[in-house]
Amino acid sequence: MTVSPTTIRVRDARADDWPSILPFFREIVAAGQTYAYDPALTDDQARDLWMSPSSAVTSRTSVAIDAEGNILGSANMYPNRPGPGAHVASASFMVAASARGQGVGRTLCEDMITWATERGFRAIQFNAVVETNTAAVHLWQSLGFRIIGTVPEAFHHPTHGYVGLHVMHRPLPIRQP
Template sequence: MLIRETVTEDWPAIWPFFHDIVAAGETFTYPVQLGEEDGRAWWLLKEPNRTVVAVADDGTVLGTAKMNNNHMGNGAHIASASYMVDPKHSGRGVGRALCEYTLEWARAAGFRAMQFNAVVETNTYAVRLYRSLGFEILGTLPEGFNHPRKGFVGLHIMYRPL
C-alpha cells in the first residue's frame, strides 16, 4: 500500500465510498444529504493542509485522510485529521496506516499534538484504533450525535501529544 498526495483525478474513486459513509450518518457530523461538490470542497484541502489517499499496487484507492490545523491563531499548533476507508477494504490496516501517516505529517509540520473533536462513541473500531495509537479520551459530549439506529450517543474528544 502506498500513501500519497491526492490529485484531482482521485476524486471519482473517493466519492462513492465518501458518499456512502456520509449518507449512512453513523460516523461523521457531516449533513447526510451532502452533495458531491461540497464534499469535494470539504475533503480535498489546500496547502498547508493536506489530503492523501492510500492506494493498492494496482492503483485502487483504498481510503483517504485529510489533515489540518485544528484551530487558527494561538491554537494553530494542534493538528486534526479525518479518515475514510472504502468499506470494501476495511480490516486490512488501511485506517491504521492512514492514521500513522497523519501523525508523522503533524509531527514533521511542527504541531505539538493531534486532537479529534468528534469521534462518535459507537464507532468502536475507530475508538479502539485511536487508543492503540496513543490517543486518550479527554471527554465525551453526552448525546452529542444523533445516530440513525442507536439514537443519541456521545461524541468523544480525543487527544494525543506528538
C-alpha cells in the first residue's frame, strides 16, 4: 500500500476501529523492538491499554486513515503524570507495517502536538523511546523533540540485547487565558 501524506487524515478513534488497530498492535508488540508491552496481553487488555474512553477530556486515541477510510496507524495521548505533573502530555504511536515510511507517524504526531497545545499542555514528554528505533528518534527530533536523557539498558531488545530508553521532550507554546 502506498499513501500520500496529503491524503492521510486523522480523526478520533471509535470503538469499532479496534478490530482494525489490533492486528498492527499485536504485530508491533510481538516484535518486541519498540514497546515494553507484554505480548501475552489479552485482546481486551490491549484494547483497554490503547483505547481512551470516549468520555475522556484529557486523553484521546486517534487513527490515521487513507482516502478510502483504511486505518494506517493510531496514537493515544494523555497527561504524562497525574496531579502536579498533568501539564505535560505524552503519547504512543503505532503504524501498520504496510504504511510505514509514508508520513503516517509524522501526521499522527503533528495532530497530537496540535491537540496538546489546544488543551493547554506546556510540553510533551516521551518517556521510553527505544534508542535503536532510529526512525522514530529522527522523526521526533525533526518535530522539535530533544533527547533529554537516556536510561541505560532499560529495554531488552530481541536482537540488540539491553539498550537504552530515551526520554524526549518538546516545549509547547503557552496559551494565554
